[in-house]
Amino acid sequence: xxxIKYFILFLFPVLLLASGNLLGAILPADEAFKLTAQRxxxxxxxxxxxxxxGYHLYKSExxxxxxxxxxxxxxxxxxxxxxPEHSHVLGDYEVYKKKLIIDIPIVKWGKNNTELVFxxxxxxxxxxxxxxxxxxxxIAPPIATIKESISSPTLSSTQxLLASGNxxxxxxxxxxxxxxxxxxxxxxPMIPILVGIIMGQKDIKPFKAFTLSILYVLGVAVTYTLAxxxxxxxxxxxxxxxxxxxxxxxxxLIFVLLSLSLFGLYELQLPSSLMNNLNKASQKTQKxxxxxxxxxxxxxSLIVSPCVSAPLAGALIYIASTGNIFLGGSALFFxxxxxxxxxxxxxxxxGKLFLKTGMWMVxxxxxxGILMLAMAIWLISRVIPESVTNTLWAxxxxxxxxxxxxxEPHKGDTAWIRFRKFIAFLFLLCxxxxxxxxxxxxxxxxxxxxxxxxxxxxxxxxxxxxTNTSELQRLIDKAIKEQTPVFIDYYADWCTACKEMDGTTFxxxxxxxxxxxxxxxxxxxxxxxxxxxxxxxxxxxxAPPYFIFLDNKGNLLPDSAIAGFVSADDLLGQLxxxxxxxxxx
Numbered sequence: 001x002x003x004i005k006y007f008i009l010f011l012f013p014v015l016l017l018a019s020g021n022l023l024g025a026i027l028p029a030d031e032a033f034k035l036t037a038q039r040x041x042x043x044x045x046x047x048x049x050x051x052x053x054g055y056h057l058y059k060s061e062x063x064x065x066x067x068x069x070x071x072x073x074x075x076x077x078x079x080x081x082x083x084p085e086h087s088h089v090l091g092d093y094e095v096y097k098k099k100l101i102i103d104i105p106i107v108k109w110g111k112n113n114t115e116l117v118f119x120x121x122x123x124x125x126x127x128x129x130x131x132x133x134x135x136x137x138x139i140a141p142p143i144a145t146i147k148e149s150i151s152s153p154t155l156s157s158t159q160x161l162l163a164s165g166n167x168x169x170x171x172x173x174x175x176x177x178x179x180x181x182x183x184x185x186x187x188x189p190m191i192p193i194l195v196g197i198i199m200g201q202k203d204i205k206p207f208k209a210f211t212l213s214i215l216y217v218l219g220v221a222v223t224y225t226l227a228x229x230x231x232x233x234x235x236x237x238x239x240x241x242x243x244x245x246x247x248x249x250x251x252x253l254i255f256v257l258l259s260l261s262l263f264g265l266y267e268l269q270l271p272s273s274l275m276n277n278l279n280k281a282s283q284k285t286q287k288x289x290x291x292x293x294x295x296x297x298x299x300x301s302l303i304v305s306p307c308v309s310a311p312l313a314g315a316l317i318y319i320a321s322t323g324n325i326f327l328g329g330s331a332l333f334f335x336x337x338x339x340x341x342x343x344x345x346x347x348x349x350x351g352k353l354f355l356k357t358g359m360w361m362v363x364x365x366x367x368x369g370i371l372m373l374a375m376a377i378w379l380i381s382r383v384i385p386e387s388v389t390n391t392l393w394a395x396x397x398x399x400x401x402x403x404x405x406x407x408e409p410h411k412g413d414t415a416w417i418r419f420r421k422f423i424a425f426l427f428l429l430c431x432x433x434x435x436x437x438x439x440x441x442x443x444x445x446x447x448x449x450x451x452x453x454x455x456x457x458x459x460x461x462x463x464x465x466x467t468n469t470s471e472l473q474r475l476i477d478k479a480i481k482e483q484t485p486v487f488i489d490y491y492a493d494w495c496t497a498c499k500e501m502d503g504t505t506f507x508x509x510x511x512x513x514x515x516x517x518x519x520x521x522x523x524x525x526x527x528x529x530x531x532x533x534x535x536x537x538x539x540x541x542x543a544p545p546y547f548i549f550l551d552n553k554g555n556l557l558p559d560s561a562i563a564g565f566v567s568a569d570d571l572l573g574q575l576x577x578x579x580x581x582x583x584x585x
Contacts (some may be wrong), residue, residue, distance in 0.1 A: 026124055058122060063118075082095055118134070118137065158177075172334075178335040397430050464521070485549065
């Protein structure tokens with residue numbers, strides 16, 4: 001009897017439809033049963049059938065499954081109660097009329113789009129039935145799920161971690177975050193500073209090298225923690241405030257003084273009068289040195305690496321929103337300690353390598369001194385004209401060539417002497433050529449970031465650059481009118497990671513193509529003026545690089561913000577997901 005029922009249900013409708021001209025006009029299945037599906041929230045997909053008047057769907061013939069295994073896991077799907085029907089052939093059954101809505105629970109989202117397979121069958125009342133219909137609909141996962149696939153910690157993940165209240169897990173995680181952060185362009189420039197400080201000491205011992213390294217890292221950690229708390233409480237970017245001309249000038253002069261100590265003009269220590277006041281014990285010079293190294297760590301932490309990471313931004317947002325200074329500050333402190341692991345290793349290694357005296361040791365000291373001068377130019381280039389920066393680079397290159405012995409008479413005919421003179425001559429020639437090309441306008445300023453293979457500047461074809469909220473709002477209004485999502489890149493000239501992304505992520509052709517689906521905006525907050533403050537406050541941005549996504553109605557997409565450097569692949573994944581959402585709509 002059951003087999004006869006299914007024969008009637010599945011085969012007889014085909015014959016009826018084949019003779020549709022005898023039964024009157026029949027709508028195509030897609031018009032009779034219009035199926036749509038959308039992500040209702042992070043845990044639910046909602047499917048909806050709009051059923052034409054005079055048509056119905058059979059409850060028993062509806063099934064929902066996954067098309068492929070992409071990691072998505074569905075929960076138990078419960079169909080709503082239908083309208084009871086009875087026939088002599090089918091017996092008792094239920095149907096849906098006019099509208100059917102089914103909530104599909106999602107236990108776990110996959111990394112890519114979820115392909116849902118819908119099977120259903122319906123009829124035109126008192127007329128004809130349709131063959132079974134199979135449709136596959138693609139549903140994009142939540143933005144937060146995409147970000148969880150990114151290898152580095154995200155804003156949402158760090159905020160959830162802090163909200164968990166598990167202090168041991170929080171502090172351990174932030175320490176690990178810091179270790180990975182130490183490998184980024186934000187922290188690497190501090191390594192030559194620390195090694196240079198250690199090399200500036202006379203008769204350095206391994207234990208002293210270790211102690212100096214620890215003090216330098218503690219200077220970084222304490223300053224990051226205090227600055228982070230102040231930033232979160234006041235709602236301002238301490239990094240931006242410290243990027244004004246006079247602060248940068250003073251810090252550049254400090255690096256010049258450090259280089260002079262490496263060239264042997266003096267031993268790095270605080271003035272004797274200040275040391276006498278700080279410590280009247282026997283080891284005054286040593287104590288003064290320790291304090292100086294601690295202060296140098298404090299200064300370089302804010303000046304050399306003025307950029308933000310996801311863990312740092314997450315901690316700042318947590319402090320600002322909850323007022324929990326202890327937990328947020330502790331997280332920042334352990335983040336800084338993790339950032340200092342590589343610095344301590346570099347410091348200890350420097351101390352052990354340079355214990356034995358010799359001419360090679362002097363050469364290494366001079367090399368580090370040159371790096372310090374380069375750091376000074378790198379810093380001051382943020383706040384001085386391009387022509388002055390070019391002149392300073394040319395002078396440095398020419399000076400290196402001259403003092404390395406480009407014009408020294410031969411004191412022997414060894415291979416090493418010939419090679420050294422050749423390298424010195426190359427530096428001299430490069431400095432002269434650099435000066436000529438810079439003066440004739442054939443070369444742009446070296447970017448104030450870590451060394452790169454190409455010179456980076458604004459890309460007007462990629463971004464609409466704004467410097468105040470009025471300009472920003474005009475572009476957002478344009479996006480709303482055009483029903484286009486918005487991508488906002490918070491950028492500053494003094495941001496190392498921003499320059500790094502300009503040279504890598506935003507040069508990627510796929511990223512550039514994906515951004516064409518957005519109104520791409522670059523919010524330039526280089527100047528620490530009122531306009532920059534308002535730009536940051538609009539979306540509670542603490543420091544660049546920071547990326548904001550708005551939907552096609554100008555609303556902030558939840559859990560979509562990215563803080564810190566992001567690779568081309570990771571950014572491309574998020575851009576594609578967001579653009580596909582609005583392409584479907």
